Amino acid sequence: MNWNNLTKGFFRENPILVLLLGCCPTLATTTSAINGLSMGLATTFVLVLSNMSISLLKNFIPNKVHIPCYIVVIASFVTVLQLLMQAYIPAIYETLGLFIPLIVVNCIVLGRAEAYACKNSVGASAVDGISMGLGYSMALTILGSIREILGSGSIFGWKFIEGDAILVFVLAPGAFIALGFLIAIMNKLLKKAK
């Protein structure tokens, strides 16, 4: 196992902050830190399982129809996730709503299948999925925390400012602006690291 493989998703190849994959759920579900974290973990679940099974199936899938095959595998795991969440954490399932089935069309999942899992062993693909998924969860949690602190004056549901804060950060425009500045900061940090 390669240490580099495990850490790349957090910083160097962070799916959202550097590669800009999976923007829609990032903007839509980060109204609070908890929502961001649960969306990230849900995506990680699908990412790890789909990476592993695509890596296992890579010798059986004909090259010509590989994209539809990948989509079916991903959609199956999303359905499993939907049923599990409905049964055990219905409250979170309700808040994330539409964006759970939309994990199917999240570019990160298909992107990793295409770029990594179809060329590497099962173990390496699982590590890749964990790394990318947790990196994505980290970015979503950070963005969710920023929006929650600025927008409603609380963090993980713990309120430290009485009354209203800058409400626009919980609404749609704040999502775009906060992500824009977060990516600008990330660019700066990456440049420094080089």
Add this chain to the structure above:
Amino acid sequence: MEYLLIFISAIFVNNIVLTQFLGICPFLGVSKKISTSLGMGAAVIFVITLATIVTWLIQHYLLNPFNLGFLQTIAFILVIAALVQMVEIILKKISTSLYAALGVFLPLITTNCCVLGVAILVIQKDFGLLEGAMYALSNGCGFTLALVVFAGIREQLALADVPKGMQGVPIALVTAGILALAFMGFAGLV
């Protein structure tokens, strides 16, 4: 009147890109020029309407009678992928000029989450077939409007003097935020 309300509310009040965050990838990806964004918008309007009609029929005549509701996600994404492929083949045969205009954008649409998103929303909101089709068409128009307006702004932005750290994606996102702020002015219209 009811259809007009669906139309106005989907385009302005609940714009699919700027308030519901569906289809952000093409919104950021193909919005550098007005002409390409118009092509992408037209392709999305076409596919989204067609896909919603087909998925509505599948949900109500195949999944519901046989209690297969849990297969919704798999069934819908397969239908959309097949539909996009079919539209591409048919366009190639029937109208070469339309194919030349829309062709490059069609494969991109399969993974555009606004198509699957609207198809699922129509089922969740319990729309009838005609209402659903109207809702899909209006959302396609709303997507196109947001895309074209954003492309117009970005064409001007390319000439502006942007601070180094904010160049590229960050300034585009902040611009989109301001655009979303402007669209919030429509809230309460319907």
